[in-house]
Amino acid sequence: MTPAARLSGISKQFLGVTVLGNVDIDMYAGEVHALVGENGAGKSTLMKVLAGVHRPDTGEIVLNGQTVSFASPRDAQKAGIAIVHQELNLLADRTVAENVYLGREPVRRGQVDRRRMEADTADLLDRLGEHGITPRTPVRRLPVAQRQVVEIVKALSMDARVIAMDEPTAALADHEVELLYDLVDRLRTSGIAVLYVSHRLREVFDLSQRITVLKDGIRVTTTKTDEITADQLVRAMVGRPLDAMFPDRSRTRGTVRLAIRDGGNNRLRGINLELHAGEIVGLAGLQGSGRSAVARAICGVDPLTAGEFEVDGRLVHIRSPRAAIRQGIAHVTEDRKGQGLALRQTVRDNTMLVRNAAFGRRRIDVEQLLRSVQLKSMGTEQEVRYLSGGNQQKVVLAKWLAVQPKILVADEPTRGIDVGAKKSVYDLLRELAGRGVAVLMISSELPELIGMSDRVLVMHDGRLAGELPAEPSEEAVMALATGGTA
Template sequence: MKIEMTGIEKAFGTNKVLQGVNFDVESGEVHALMGENGAGKSTLMNILTGLLKKDAGSIKVDGQETTYASALDAEHHGISFIHQEMNNFPQMSVIDNMFLNKEIKNKIGLMNQRKMKKQAKSYLDQLGSHINVDNKIADLSVGEQQMVEIAKSLMTDAKFIIMDEPTAALTENETNILFKTIRDLKKKGVGFIYISHRMEELWKICDRVTVMRDGISVNTYRTQDVKEEQIVHDMVGRDIGDYYPKRNPDLGPVALKAEKLSGNKFTDISFEVHEGEILGFSGLMGAGRTETMRALFGIDKLKSGKIYLHGKEIKFKDPNDAIKHGIGFLTEDRKSEGLVLDQSLEDNIALPSIDGFRKRLLIDQKSEDEMVNMLMKRLTVKAQSAKVSASSLSGGNQQKVVLAKWVGSGSRILILDEPTRGVDVGAKKEIYELMNQLTARHVAIIMISSDLPEVLSMSDRIEVLYEGKQMGIIDAKGATQEQVMKLATGGK
């Protein structure tokens, strides 16, 4: 089986998203689709699977002109799409999500819960995931939700599987299991379209790569014949240099200190972060990194422990209290926690700072507009204007909007949970440079990241957690991935 897309064009109003894209994939291969956020990758896949209609071009399946009426129609014809932003129902159980509109019924028409449970566990077991299928989706971590989405795709017996940032929220072990599953399915003739911003994954799992830039397919290569520098150049239209800017921290006094914090999934966590410092938090999924920060910020309840802000003990009643004390939190799940998706970029960015624009009972719209436009330009947010909704942007640009929100609020302590998840290589470097600029102005940053090279390159010190316990704090200078992973897996 072969899919061929030729000369695909698509515009939304005057915004030309695709301007002539060529792409093909065959059974039994993994073909990567690379490009900066907003390059048109997801739009191209939405056209293939019937979510959007093309304006021009041709789609052929085994030489026959083909158009799918909907995503369900594409799925019935063997094409499954695992979206970056997960498509599930949070208040329903894992098993109900997996079998939605695919329920197994017994002879008298009742749902066969026992058989569905057995099958659900079987598909999750293939991925090395031991999630309780009776749990609500809302109770799962982002990484666990991603594993459910992948398992749902395996259930369809797809001939082609489209994966949009499948490893963004997975641990290294889960990623390795996923890659083994992909290799096993390749041997059975399943083809994959693999969208990722993790450059190192290309040479681990992909056979070919097509690079897109500004709605055009720039080049297609066999991965064994191309180097990373060429792909990056094709993506951004220029040489980008080193990913990670050099850190030359000028540390000030301790900005925030935590003593023996205990809460949901973590116990006796202590650390301090200085003005001008990036303190990295590393660990495997379930280590308690995010839970620690949520409790510190006042989202979840802190069972015990003390927090000191600039030397004074303080207790945050709720997130608003933390924000008033100069703390910002870029959460792991930007879609449900970081943004109001149906609101404009302007409203999202100005939200934590809105009181600063009040003149008596009215909002100083001119001052607000100036700040928002300045931040969008500074963080290179790609959008038609500040008036468009946050839901209309690509994932990476949504991440920049969340960052702009906290930069604009004047936060002196920033908690960044997976700040570059789902962000392209060009935008990553921009975010890293912004972090350096902020710490140069004595902002203290706590960065949670599952990307070990990112942790090692951008942190000044690294706190490692394992199963809710603190394993140690190490100096990032001279530290190795092996040292961090040893601690992250419970080693001394």
């Protein structure tokens, strides 16, 4: 069977540094081929070579048995290759149809033929089985998952036969991920070749038929998905087994750092919890269960309106994030780019952002702080937007370490970062717990939550459904999360 696309012997250097070295990868019609590796492994560069953004130094691109050469992304699009980027490239104030045909609008008698444009868009939406979107809907009104549908419809409108998807679930809520699963499956069954890039191993195993691993720009292996285990895949990516990713659990539990008694607000009811110095407590639950609402209440974003709140045995009233910070509470939000960082400011400015706002300008050794989180950057004056996702997350953590917190609430602290960067975050959270910080960790990835937590709290419908000891089964967590009993 001839591949829909083949990259053969692809090498690429930038400023004398080899980013890709003799990489081979095949993509077949009707197949999802996962591409995995740490940040810096060469995944993005390989996708850009496929998309015509970069020309390879050596090697060739073959489409349906014919060698091709792309001088620009438009050449790749004309050849049937489309990229769905993690950062969606849509105009929010335009309609779905206007975005799909942007720059390629059909014309009749010298004017844009809106009727044809909307009819063609409707046909493509119907082809994907997407009936919740109309061609005239403004993109601004669509949730992220449906905006991704628009990007894919745009690709199909160009007769794409190969679609590469870069971290497509990074910005999605849990319930939206299932929608994407269905969409990817429909693309596959319609004969599209899908190249799927993701850091989430569960997605890789759920969706793909084959997996290629890149490490330091070299192809380590290509294997059928059902012929490799998660442990073997992680070892291929980072050189260590999966069970070595998580640091040892706490052996001692200190005094109660934070206690909530019968806490509630418009999202939460009857919340009773304690966080002890030196422990990492996992908080699980389905999307909308109240996980993030607990984090926002503790950190003063959406304050509690009922119940009592204690920090180190003292009754306190947290009515704002500033008040929470002054009580030693730090909040790593789930959206680092939208809420955690000032992307166009420097590493130094971001690191000092909270400390300066809450306590005024006090001197601190920023370089030492950044070394403690093992940040890899061009220096403290580099703009944060140019860092990898994992290093951006380390800046977020450094920002909160600058205020020397007693309580750290970490909401999806490893979302959208690679396996190696996750290991660094895990080690840092455990190190903080070892210093006496009480850590509340929220994660949608149950293996991560179970591997990191000294105990697990589970939310359901705005209430705490139960508490589980260290290393509970995924089945026990999900039973409580869905309203049952463990």
